[in-house]
Amino acid sequence: MPDGQKITSIEQLSAALSTGGWIDGGSDDAAPYLTDWSGSFTGRAVGIARPTSVTEVQAVVKFAKEAGLGIVPQGGHTGLVGGGTPFSDGKVLILSLKRMNKIRKVDPTNYTLIAEAGVILQEAQQAAIKHDRFFPLSLGAEGSCTIGGNLSTNAGGVNVIKYGNARELVLGLEVVLPDGEIWNGLRTLRKDNTGYHLKHLFLGAEGTLGIITAAALKIFPRPMRTAAAWIATPSIKDALAVLEIACEVHDYGKNC
Numbered sequence: 644m645p646d647g648q649k650i651t652s653i654e655q656l657s658a659a660l661s662t663g664g665w666i667d668g669g670s671d672d673a674a675p676y677l678t679d680w681s682g683s684f685t686g687r688a689v690g691i692a693r694p695t696s697v698t699e700v701q702a703v704v705k706f707a708k709e710a711g712l713g714i715v716p717q718g719g720h721t722g723l724v725g726g727g728t729p730f731s732d733g734k735v736l737i738l739s740l741k742r743m744n745k746i747r748k749v750d751p752t753n754y755t756l757i758a759e760a761g762v763i764l765q766e767a768q769q770a771a772i773k774h775d776r777f778f779p780l781s782l783g784a785e786g787s788c789t790i791g792g793n794l795s796t797n798a799g800g801v802n803v804i805k806y807g808n809a810r811e812l813v814l815g816l817e818v819v820l821p822d823g824e825i826w827n828g829l830r831t832l833r834k835d836n837t838g839y840h841l842k843h844l845f846l847g848a849e850g851t852l853g854i855i856t857a858a859a860l861k862i863f864p865r866p867m868r869t870a871a872a873w874i875a876t877p878s879i880k881d882a883l884a885v886l887e888i889a890c891e892v893h894d895y896g897k898n899c
């Protein structure tokens with residue numbers, strides 16, 4: 644298909660995607676995309692588009708707009724509330740980001756990591772560790788969920804008290820908007836006081852305002868030691884006191 648030519652059929656869309664990029668919604672291969680991790684939600688879709696690049700994501704979005712089809716973006720499909728599962732009327736395309744799975748850059752000096760939306764959370768953590776850095780987002784689904792899904796749900800996880808929700812770990816985003824144009828906000832600047840921070844609109848938005856294709860993430864010094872303890876306290880007040888002590892130890896006992 645020549646560059647810039649409008650895609651007007653599923654056949655053309657399928658041809659515009661790299662090999663294996665289209666799964667028909669009625670085929671057996673579509674099943675995992677139509678039912679969520681818990682098995683609680685099942686829906687239907689015309690098909691599943693599996694782009695490998697931002698250009699391919701743009702092609703899918705532009706085609707869906709012209710064809711009057713909705714888009715359900717999907718990462719690891721581990722969200723437990725049905726957000727990544729289509730309704731049963733089937734008038735949608737599923738846009739799976741799982742093949743957009745490159746770590747574009749790790750900059751240990753600037754403490755940043757740029758990951759595509761389909762990078763599995765655990766792989767992002769490991770990429771940071773290879774550079775003796777730490778990406779703190781961590782949750783039970785980390786072997787399956789993706790950075791795009793984490794940011795679109797503003798995920799919390801086990802380190803949320805110390806490091807914040809996913810939103811607080813993001814410096815910049817690359818997003819394909821509903822008209823198929825790219826919003827390039829993939830910045831790694833920390834002291835960024837220029838104008839509106841539009842990235843926040845897309846974080847926690849579950850794909851309603853655009854498709855996140857990549858993110859610039861904050862990484863941190865790697866903790867030299869970690870320890871887990873099971874502590875029983877007689878009251879909530881005492882639990883908060885323990886938390887306060889733990890935070891002080893973490894911040895001032897530099898080796899913790």
Ligand SMILES: Cc1cc2nc3c(=O)[nH]c(=O)nc-3n(C[C@H](O)[C@H](O)[C@H](O)COP(=O)(O)OP(=O)(O)OC[C@H]3O[C@@H](n4cnc5c(N)ncnc54)[C@H](O)[C@@H]3O)c2cc1C
Pocket residue numbers: 680715716717718719720721722723725726727740760781782783784787788789790791792793794795796797798799800801848849850851853854855856
């Ligand atoms: C065992 C287990 C433990 C969990 N623990 C936690 C936890 O501690 N804290 C927590 O917050 N959650 C937790 N979850 C829920 C879930 O794992 C998270 O919400 C995770 O962030 C979802 O990522 P995903 O890639 O699977 O997204 P999906 O389930 O595929 O999608 C989630 C939502 O984001 C949208 N979306 C996905 N990718 C994109 C994209 N690139 N651009 C735009 N929109 C997109 C989807 O349409 C959907 O609305 C857990 C789930 C399981 C199964």
